[in-house]
Amino acid sequence: MDEHIVNFLRGRATDLERRRVEHLRSSSPPESEAEFQEISETWTRFEGMGDGSVGPPPSAGAIARAAGRRRSRARWLASLRSPGAVLGLAAAAALVLLVPWESIGRRDAPPTGGLTAIATTSGPSGMVTLGLSDGSFVRITRDTRIEFPPGARTRDVVLDGRGFFAVARDSIPFVVRTEIGTVAVLGTRFEIDVDERALRVVVLEGNVRLSGPGGQAEVSSGQVGYLSGRMPPRVVGSDDVLSLLDWPGGLLIFRETPLAQAAAEIARHFGRTITVGDERLGRLRITAWFGNETLEEVTAAVCLTVGARCVATATGVDILR
């Protein structure tokens, strides 16, 4: 259908377009006029159909401020990637950091002056994984904004969006602050998903304290906590918290995690079987994050770190002393 007919029907035709439509209607074949009438009738019948009420638009200032925050975040992330600003980037570039728990023990020196990100790597769908100055890792989605307030007395993070945290154990609390409430921990792994209305925390390992205007609640491994408005926090158990963590490319991030648990998550991620030889081996702790590595690469790195042997089997991998 020619656009000048549409513009004519909209009442926005130029003189030339109007003349073209009139010419079309008056010229042969005579079916042209009938065709035009049918188009016109159909067009008219849908008058007002696509209309509806919508809420007021956001102000230009609010849009500009939101966009400005994202631009500053992008610049900040870019600055972290510059050679002079990034510490430990070589390790991060390998996408794997592995340190056996037994070899590093607890941290003695608490962080001072607030957290900083010392390494970043990008992942699928615009995800970014940050290595923090206290040894914790954070993985955030593309549109998530995260800040580390300088001079904080606790390990403070301000989050707006979705982040998975693998927090290094320390006597100084690690506190994630959001518009809805806060999540405080000492050392654990958990995911926070927050928007302007509600917050959800899924705890994979350890415990967190969820605080909001309606009160506080402890959320433990295998539980999910919710905060919304001024309602008291709700905490429920889940048979399968891993199924709630639907991150692009999966989520293999460990922070001082027992090998037995890490092996179970790796097995689930790849849909294979991973057997850990004995209980003592299973209690060794590993710290690592993975990106797009294969099962063989992941298990090889794990075995190397804990001083074990990886043996391929028909269904997966055995980790043995």
Added chain:
Amino acid sequence: MADLDRLRAGDEGALADLVAEVWKPLVLYLRRILEEEDSAEDAAQEALIRFWEHRERWTGGTDRAVVFRIGRNVALDLRRRVRARIRRAAHQANLLAPEPSDPERDAEASELRSLLEEALENLPPRRREVFDLVRFRGLTYREVGEVLGLSTQTVANHLTLAHKDLRRFLKAPSGRSATGNDATEDRRSSDG
């Protein structure tokens, strides 16, 4: 229409003009993709933020077409994520108090589901989208082409077919099964 050069230069006055012009048609267009009122407004706002965030990038075309294109991508992405989160929503549904239903609103919504709406829903998706953008949102063929990645001739073809489908549907006694809702025809008209 706001001036793309002024927008690229960071003129917030031009941004205000653009928001005033596109907000309502954009929300209504995204609502058709998302079938959800609140999400459509969120998606429209997200589109405007992304437009402004990367404003130096946009060259060629009109500001309106760029915003609609971004909005469409945001909405499609959101729709995909919503599907991925169905399991999570089901889990959460057990925890949060259910929203009380509003019988009056439900009845009203039912009444509003008119024959015309049904005719539109029976169009093949791409054809419906072209019709929506031209008929209801006031976009030019070129702008629709920029939003959907089609040539203007293909837009014109889609619109011709949409009109034929709608006419057939509205003339059919029961309304139903009268449109050319077949993939072959849709593919042929998209080739341009």
